[in-house]
Amino acid sequence: MKTTEKTIQCGNFIGGKWEQQGANGITRVNPAGVRDVVATAPDSSVEDTRRAVQAAADAFERWRRIIPPERGKIVRRATQLFEARLEEVAQLLTREQGKILSEARGEVQRGIDIMEYSAGMGRRLGGQTFPTEVPHVFCFTTRQPIGPVAAITPWNFPVAIPCWKIAPALVCGNTVVCKPSPLTPATATRVVEIFAEAGVPPGVLNLVHGGPQVGSELVNNRLIRGISFTGSTKVGLAIHTAAAHRLAKVQLEMGGKNPQIILHDADLKKAVDHLVPAAFGSTGQRCTATSRAIVEKQVAPEVASLLLEKTKAIRIGPGDRPEVTMGPLVDEARLRDVAGYVERARAEGAAIVIGGSAPEGLQEGYYYTPTIVRDVRPEHEIAREEVFGPVLSFIEVSDLEEALMVANRVEYGLTASIFTRDIGRAFTFVDKIEAGMIHINRPGLGGFSHLPFGGFKHSSYGAREVGDDTINFYMDVKSVYIQET
Ligand code: NAD
Numbered sequence: 001m002k003t004t005e006k007t008i009q010c011g012n013f014i015g016g017k018w019e020q021q022g023a024n025g026i027t028r029v030n031p032a033g034v035r036d037v038v039a040t041a042p043d044s045s046v047e048d049t050r051r052a053v054q055a056a057a058d059a060f061e062r063w064r065r066i067i068p069p070e071r072g073k074i075v076r077r078a079t080q081l082f083e084a085r086l087e088e089v090a091q092l093l094t095r096e097q098g099k100i101l102s103e104a105r106g107e108v109q110r111g112i113d114i115m116e117y118s119a120g121m122g123r124r125l126g127g128q129t130f131p132t133e134v135p136h137v138f139c140f141t142t143r144q145p146i147g148p149v150a151a152i153t154p155w156n157f158p159v160a161i162p163c164w165k166i167a168p169a170l171v172c173g174n175t176v177v178c179k180p181s182p183l184t185p186a187t188a189t190r191v192v193e194i195f196a197e198a199g200v201p202p203g204v205l206n207l208v209h210g211g212p213q214v215g216s217e218l219v220n221n222r223l224i225r226g227i228s229f230t231g232s233t234k235v236g237l238a239i240h241t242a243a244a245h246r247l248a249k250v251q252l253e254m255g256g257k258n259p260q261i262i263l264h265d266a267d268l269k270k271a272v273d274h275l276v277p278a279a280f281g282s283t284g285q286r287c288t289a290t291s292r293a294i295v296e297k298q299v300a301p302e303v304a305s306l307l308l309e310k311t312k313a314i315r316i317g318p319g320d321r322p323e324v325t326m327g328p329l330v331d332e333a334r335l336r337d338v339a340g341y342v343e344r345a346r347a348e349g350a351a352i353v354i355g356g357s358a359p360e361g362l363q364e365g366y367y368y369t370p371t372i373v374r375d376v377r378p379e380h381e382i383a384r385e386e387v388f389g390p391v392l393s394f395i396e397v398s399d400l401e402e403a404l405m406v407a408n409r410v411e412y413g414l415t416a417s418i419f420t421r422d423i424g425r426a427f428t429f430v431d432k433i434e435a436g437m438i439h440i441n442r443p444g445l446g447g448f449s450h451l452p453f454g455g456f457k458h459s460s461y462g463a464r465e466v467g468d469d470t471i472n473f474y475m476d477v478k479s480v481y482i483q484e485t
Helices: 046-065 067-085 086-097 101-120 160-170 187-199 211-219 232-242 267-283 295-313 331-346 400-408 423-432 470-476
Strands: 013-014 016-021 026-030 033-041 137-145 149-152 174-178 205-207 226-230 249-253 258-262 290-296 349-352 371-374 391-397 415-419 438-442 475-483
Touching: 013 046, 013 187, 026 086, 026 187, 033 086, 033 290, 046 137, 046 174, 046 205, 046 211, 067 086, 067 101, 067 160, 067 187, 086 101, 086 187, 101 160, 149 160, 149 211, 149 331, 160 187, 160 226, 160 470, 174 187, 174 211, 187 205, 226 232, 226 470, 232 249, 249 470, 258 267, 258 400, 267 290, 267 295, 267 391, 267 415, 290 295, 290 331, 290 400, 295 349, 295 371, 331 349, 331 371, 331 391, 391 400, 400 423, 400 470, 415 423, 423 438, 470 475
Parallel strands: 149 174, 149 226, 174 205, 226 249, 258 290, 258 415, 290 391, 371 391, 415 438
Antiparallel strands: 013 016, 013 205, 026 033, 137 475, 349 371
């Protein structure tokens, strides 16, 4: 692949200095047009990673002594810089990752919102007071940062996810080594540049590009006290096992197989209007994407027909074109993977209602048509595993009880939604669904920038991200007893 003057030469950021810019161990192309070489970055070594960890360890003591509202002010300054550069970062995100521009703008805004919330945490990092058990003792809890932490991030939200790890980590007083996905080095570099420009001191935030060798060193390095990881369940489980050997703290955000239940009393048009973007938005490459429509039998024909009509209206193409509503998949491996799932579903007896192929006339990028699969049984692979592409399984059920049984019969439990006008059935759903983020008469995506983000079972592990819950990961608690003298 030939680089051009538009290629961004990304470097590592260690101890406040950019280095190895121009190294091309990693070459990233535009998934909508693979002749556009977006970025090069170093494929860093274990030694590079160790230097970044040492820089974070050296900077920790001084950073934790800066009072929390001051740390918050630096993050607030980064938020303002992001606001000023929103459009530029969004365009880069579309070029590097492939999502359409409106989704890219939404992602950058989400990063900004979470940073703004995190900046305010600098004034909320308090403990609690308690009544005493014996006379003349005053007791309270106070919090401390855990130390240098690793932020290991995926390619599907390459701006928002680093922001929602880095911002609270810094405000809580930790130093950070960030390792982004090798598929999105340029957006990760922009994020770190903005924090550095906002005044984060040298060594407090470090960036190391690379693959599993960098991630693995971060997980095993004894100077790293906590690992905040977002990615696949397979890698998350391996990180958990490795970190357990040295009792490092972990916060794992992993895969999803999210259901949307539609009951017969729902506003069916509204249910489908929300279902289509929930399933096919970001080309289905969201951990929160709806990948199973679980529909009561008596309304299944009407839902299926509305769904087909709306899916046909999706326009596929490069994400920077205004008429396009769905961009490409992130790379060739993802394209092969998604196509493989659909082929195996066909072999298991499912019917492809629409899609299931590459679109015509778009040879340059990694495109796949939005796909609906019917005659899916809960035990089929397509109904159980995370496809991470624009593929929706349509499953018919007799009633809410069966819907819940099907919805919960997977190893994941990230988000779930239900469409019904019956408040009693909505509450039964809240009580019985195994998921961490639950929506009623809303699409089953993530949520607001101040509520905990995470799920049950193999979707999440450790303290929730986003909102104040994340303090439980980034800080330790001390219980203090003072005896009156
Ligand atoms: P991935 O697990 O392949 O990679 C995630 C990160 O881990 C990357 O930076 C990668 O280089 C690194 N990594 C890979 N092997 C490693 C190892 N052995 N040790 C340490 N680090 C290692 O995931 P991906 O393909 O980048 O992202 C897609 C996945 O992320 C999907 O499963 C999706 O559901 C999940 N995801 C979850 C959430 C959430 O909040 N629950 C959000 C976004 C994405």
